[in-house]
Amino acid sequence: MSFANRPVIGVTGPDQGGLSAWLMTALAIRRAGGRPVRLTPSRSYDENRLDGIVIGGGTDVDPFHYGEEPLPPPQTAEHFSLTDWTVGLLLSALRFLLARHNRGGEMFDRQRDELEQHLVRHALYTDKPLLGICRGAQLINVTLGGSLHQSIDDFYQEGTANPRSILPRKTVTLAEGSCLYELLGGAEARVNALHEQSIRDLGDGLLVSARERNGVIQGIEREGPGFVLGVQWHPEYLPQYPSQQRLFGALVTAARDR
Template sequence: MAKVLVGITGNEKHIPGQTGMTYVTVASELAQGVSDAGGLPIVIPMGEVSQARDYVTMIDKLILSGGQHVDPRFYGEEKSIESDDYLLARDEFELALIREALKQNKPIFAVCRGMQLLNVALGGSLHQAIEDHWQDGYAGTSHSLRIKPHSRVGQLFDQGSQINSFHRQSIKDLAPGLVATAHDPRDGTIEAFESRKGASLLGIQWHPEFLWQECERSRQLFRYLVEQL
């Protein structure tokens, strides 16, 4: 039986010590989580918008990975913060991947920035600056979840499950076709959403790839992605 091909969007970064060289990057734990769940991870490098159709055609499911802020032009706002943590070419390419995945009815699993971008692609908006959502160190967790019963997240995580937090922006207006299924009980930040009907969409604000080795619920999330989403 052929393995499920899961495309993971890659970022581009300059590596210190390798002056002038740009690398395609993705957290290895994200690919490992897919592989451990029985899927075959395929990293999709940033490319031309015209390539989106071919990339989506070759995969079974799409993961939108974390990274930079989403350019506010895509939700009708001017930039209101002092930051250079943007990559317009990535936004444009991944928005094309989203459009094509929706057209081809391919499931989308969106993590952190990916969740924010998917919300924007579907007509939502973002808070450009939030506080107290970036924990110290990549190990461990920082807060709990308030989960909507009978949701996809509710099938995978317990009420009060602990998650990590590495984001400086968050969802402001949720896109019309989505429903929020988990919140941060401290301030109401949307931590998960899914599609109301139709397309198989699941977005989470935290990073399960940094937890899956020690957390059975996170491993279950990756199995759900590969086997059911």
């Protein structure tokens, strides 16, 4: 199949920053046989030409969308394979080199929230495949009427921190029979973590398909037919794991079949 005939997958992000996430997500989509298109508040694109959508990671979802005021900002010997360390080091350096701060140092990106909520509703209305990554999973949940934990520190007992790393430092349990269970090939998966928030109350029609042992929701999907999946981790930063890349493969396959 020629590149021009591949399914067009829109990938959302901020106007400023987010370049490393875009590059890694675009690479994963290309590897899966799709044609990625970058979508930001200032980059207009006809959503009717999209075959699938990825809502990417980034800044926190504005708690205004689920009826809360923002909380004050938080106060600030595992072994990995050589491949994990090498990929993690390279990607961390890439994120650092390409990082740019939001305009004015604002905590939230309301223009991005508006764009992505519009695209989530469009995907659900037109039955287009939809994948949410980290913030994207949270945004899908909020758009469907759910809410978030603005801080997950309370889930971690004294002496156990919430690791924030591109390396796969968390173990999640997958719900048997779920889409994630089938894609990742088993009852557990090792994942990375760059988040400080998580899903609290589920949005309409969503199911939990992955959790940490402490109860933090790590994966959601929508009941019924179609492909609507959200993960709290960043599979785009785990290119060395075929199981994680299958998430993008499933999205592209669903877009092509549609």
